Amino acid sequence: MTTPNIEKTLNPNELLLFKDLVSPHFNPNWHFHPELQISFIVKGKGTRFVGDHVETFEEEDLVLTGPNVPHLWRSDEAYFDADSNLSTKGLVIYFNQELLHEGLMKKNEFYHINKLIKNSARGVEFYGETKRTIKPLLLRMGNIKGFQRIILLMEIVNVLANSNQFKLLSSPAYTNVLKGDDTKKMSLVYAYVMSNFKNKIALKEVSDMLNMNTTSFCKYFKPRANKTFTRFVNEIRIGHARKLLLEDNLNISEIGYECGFSTLSNFNKQFKSIANMPPHEYRRLFLKIKTPLS
Structure with a gap:
């Protein structure tokens, strides 16, 4: 019997591990582990997968994931080019849930923290002032050791627990x-889609990668991703389209074709289904926020 492909983070004698990760690209493997994880992206861009959620990320992305929540920060394809001079940097804390014992979570003083831990089962993204408060705390983590790290972690957890952002x-x-x-199988699928979403993706090619027929693959993929393979591919494409819309260099039709949609009508339909608004409205709202009022 094969064992679950769980990433090893803490050893049995550790409650907390801090990593200042610098590399050409982020770990490209879809994985999970029994520890909670706080991740802050200092440098790098790509697509973030947490459970069944897919979204692009960029610098200053701040996310908490709970125990055994599958996740992946997949760097953009440019980071994997052999001649790329791009690099990434992330600040990551892994911590054992024993630090937040169930008995403590029942106490009044831990009400907000208990709610945060429960929310972590779905993955939590933080924004606004919360990110600006957390960043210097994470940077301090690299300069201290031992119990001082536990104290600082509790300060970070408290900020997150009391945030409404x-x-x-x-x-x-x-x-x-x-x-x-x-x-391993899901990582293969994710890597293939990320490399090929701009082109037509044949279901048979993906199925063959896993030595399955197309029917078996569809039945295999859906409960593990909590969505159909077609929906998954469209979410990747729309995530890329959002980035292109914010850059304001291409028109909407060009963006649709650039993201793998063969017709403008299908691009508009899928964009509205996933982003809850048509692409032109998405771009208009962003430009309204971007352009200060005179």
């Missing part, structure tokens, strides 16, 4: 059903 990522119905070599 957050959004939950995975859907309420999402549960991690990955087992055996699922994470």
